[in-house]
Amino acid sequence: MNILIIDDEVQIQKLLEITLNNNDYHTLIASTAKEGISTAVIHPPDLIVLDLGLPDEDGQSVLIKLREWYLGAIIILSVRSSEEDIIRALDNGANDYLTKPFRTGELLARIRTALRQTQLNPTVQKLEFDNLSIDLTSRTVTLDNESLKLTATEYSLLTLLAKNDGKVLTHQYILKQIWGPGYTQQSQYLRVFVGQLRKKIEPNPNNPKFILTESGIGYRFCTKGEE
Amino acid sequence: MKLNYFHQSMFKQVLVSNLSVVLVALICYASINYIGYHSVALLLLATVSVLSIFFTIYPVLSAAAMSAIIWDFFFIPPHFTLHITNSEDALLLLMYFVIALTSGILTSKVRELEKQEFLKEERSHTLRLYKTLFDSISHELRTPIATIVGASDNLLQKDVKIAEKDKLELVDQISVAAFRLNRLIDNLLNMQRVESGMLEIKPDWCEVNELINSPINRLKSELVGHNVEVNIQPEMPIVRIDFGLIEQSVFNLLHNEVLYTQPDSTISINASYDGKNLIITIADNGKGFSEEELKLLFTKFYRIAVNKTGGTGLGLSIVKGFVEAHNGTVKVENNTPNGAKFTIVIPVETLMLQDYMDFSNIAVKMNAQYETLTETYRPKQFGKIKDSTTDNSEE
Numbered sequence: 001m002n003i004l005i006i007d008d009e010v011q012i013q014k015l016l017e018i019t020l021n022n023n024d025y026h027t028l029i030a031s032t033a034k035e036g037i038s039t040a041v042i043h044p045p046d047l048i049v050l051d052l053g054l055p056d057e058d059g060q061s062v063l064i065k066l067r068e069w070y071l072g073a074i075i076i077l078s079v080r081s082s083e084e085d086i087i088r089a090l091d092n093g094a095n096d097y098l099t100k101p102f103r104t105g106e107l108l109a110r111i112r113t114a115l116r117q118t119q120l121n122p123t124v125q126k127l128e129f130d131n132l133s134i135d136l137t138s139r140t141v142t143l144d145n146e147s148l149k150l151t152a153t154e155y156s157l158l159t160l161l162a163k164n165d166g167k168v169l170t171h172q173y174i175l176k177q178i179w180g181p182g183y184t185q186q187s188q189y190l191r192v193f194v195g196q197l198r199k200k201i202e203p204n205p206n207n208p209k210f211i212l213t214e215s216g217i218g219y220r221f222c223t224k225g226e227e
Numbered sequence: 228m229k230l231n232y233f234h235q236s237m238f239k240q241v242l243v244s245n246l247s248v249v250l251v252a253l254i255c256y257a258s259i260n261y262i263g264y265h266s267v268a269l270l271l272l273a274t275v276s277v278l279s280i281f282f283t284i285y286p287v288l289s290a291a292a293m294s295a296i297i298w299d300f301f302f303i304p305p306h307f308t309l310h311i312t313n314s315e316d317a318l319l320l321l322m323y324f325v326i327a328l329t330s331g332i333l334t335s336k337v338r339e340l341e342k343q344e345f346l347k348e349e350r351s352h353t354l355r356l357y358k359t360l361f362d363s364i365s366h367e368l369r370t371p372i373a374t375i376v377g378a379s380d381n382l383l384q385k386d387v388k389i390a391e392k393d394k395l396e397l398v399d400q401i402s403v404a405a406f407r408l409n410r411l412i413d414n415l416l417n418m419q420r421v422e423s424g425m426l427e428i429k430p431d432w433c434e435v436n437e438l439i440n441s442p443i444n445r446l447k448s449e450l451v452g453h454n455v456e457v458n459i460q461p462e463m464p465i466v467r468i469d470f471g472l473i474e475q476s477v478f479n480l481l482h483n484e485v486l487y488t489q490p491d492s493t494i495s496i497n498a499s500y501d502g503k504n505l506i507i508t509i510a511d512n513g514k515g516f517s518e519e520e521l522k523l524l525f526t527k528f529y530r531i532a533v534n535k536t537g538g539t540g541l542g543l544s545i546v547k548g549f550v551e552a553h554n555g556t557v558k559v560e561n562n563t564p565n566g567a568k569f570t571i572v573i574p575v576e577t578l579m580l581q582d583y584m585d586f587s588n589i590a591v592k593m594n595a596q597y598e599t600l601t602e603t604y605r606p607k608q609f610g611k612i613k614d615s616t617t618d619n620s621e622e
Contacts, residue, residue: 083429083471101405101406101409171431187431187432188432188465188578191432191433191434191465192465192578195434195465205436206436206440206457206459207440207444213437213441215433215437215441215470215471215474216429216431216470216471
């Protein structure tokens with residue numbers, strides 16, 4: 001697996017290189033936006049780790065340029081931690097967003113998830129997570145081998161999240177997908193239905209293990225075995 | 228009276244001074260038969276002197292000139308001319324000018340001194356605050372940096388063999404120090420948001436559960452050993468607040484508990500809704516605070532005198548800033564029988580899940596799907612038979 005690192009900080013480059021190489025990823029390094037884009041064109045990597053604060057161009061616009069043709073996973077790694085920046089990056093097509101300082105374990109988990117997503121088999125019929133399983137063909141959900149009664153909206157919400165297992169979905173994106181484009185500002189609908197869904201699938205709704213909140217941004221379905 | 232002249236425009240000052248002179252002159256003119264025109268000069272002079280207490284030099288000088296002209300024109304015979312026949316009157320007018328001028332200049336000098344004193348005081352206050360800030364920040368920065376430097380030096384030693392267990396401990400200390408530095412940066416940035424007056428709240432619907440549990444999870448490792456009791460009122464509605472800011476406030480209060488209570492103490496967190504306000508209390512069974520501390524706790528850079536360090540004195544003033552941005556209040560009191568209790572009260576918009584019966588109906592129609600509402604809102608009831616409703620729905 002090839003991972004392209006676009007970051008101008010030598011310390012971060014070194015840290016990422018060591019971490020990723022020790023986990024059997026091959027790394028390519030670029031220090032500027034220009035270098036990053038040309039490297040990605042010449043040797044298309046499986047995943048790109050992109051910093052937003054590059055010396056020659058804003059990372060968000062690099063992200064937009066990459067997304068015009070690049071279908072692999074892109075993870076943003078930045079010191080910018082405001083909700084606006086994160087939501088914008090996700091809307092611009094980033095698979096995930098991690099703020100510096102970050103835990104290397106967390107980064108590796110996010111990389112695995114993002115790689116899995118981009119290699120997802122579109123013909124998958126059944127999604128399984130611990131004691132929860134979703135059969136997409138028969139549209140049934142079982143928890144501890146017992147069939148779960150979900151309303152259609154709850155089912156759509158659960159499958160949308162579960163199909164994007166490990167990825168943050170922004171509030172707006174979910175509202176648009178489930179309720180339609182006219183509902184992107186109605187975040188209370190989402191709160192209510194997530195609350196309902198949690199009561200049905202979570203062993204402890206107050207401390208959820210399946211549907212995790214990314215405060216101010218959206219929801220993330222838990223990553224297999226890494227919660 | 229102090230400094231009130233700073234707040235009035237020059238135009239207003241000139242207008243008020245001249246009007247006062249005209250008013251006094253009018254009164255004198257009406258009673259000229261009783262008092263004689265010499266005492267009018269003294270009365271006008273008195274007026275100018277009184278004005279010089281309140282106003283700056285130019286309005287006072289303009290009032291002095293105005294009153295001299297009025298006195299000459301209306302009171303010194305021959306009336307309604309500026310002409311003076313009597314040498315005594317001429318001398319009086321001259322003396323009048325000199326006295327009015329002197330009083331104006333003296334006043335302005337006093338004003339200038341007062342202003343300087345005020346600015347000096349301001350500056351020394353700012354300097355004191357800066358000094359406290361920089362002392363506190365450099366201490367807070369240097370402690371973790373010292374840890375990182377020391378621990379990495381140890382690890383880099385070539386000729387000394389360090390036990391594996393100690394190595395891990397040193398690495399762990401580096402990590403803890405780094406996150407402490409990061410938290411300091413967060414605090415400084417948050418303080419700057421509050422101080423700049425640019426704090427903008429972005430309210431959105433959120434669950435109170437998450438508001439309380441998220442900070443607890445973030446502090447999971449620090450809270451090991453503490454007893455944490457969470458009590459959220461059943462049937463809690465969802466509330467409309469800026470999640471990030473209030474979550475950070477709860478985090479700061481909780482982090483304070485970590486810093487200032489014994490590891491075995493109990494921290495209880497309560498959340499309730501009184502029909503108008505969201506009320507969050509965080510209480511402990513520690514030592515509580517002295518009267519003095521209770522008063523100063525929310526002051527910027529104030530740190531209570533305990534051995535355990537790790538605070539910048541910014542945490543609570545950030546809480547105050549964030550909560551007040553929501554038109555809420557935060558207070559601290561001693562708990563009975565012991566310990567301290569922080570209470571956040573925020574007026575909120577709320578929605579009960581039940582309110583969404585209607586909405587759910589709309590959503591179902593929209594998706595052209597069939598849903599049984601009673602089932603939707605009976606979450607505990609997990610059907611054992613296959614859910615027919617999900618079968619004929621199109622995703």
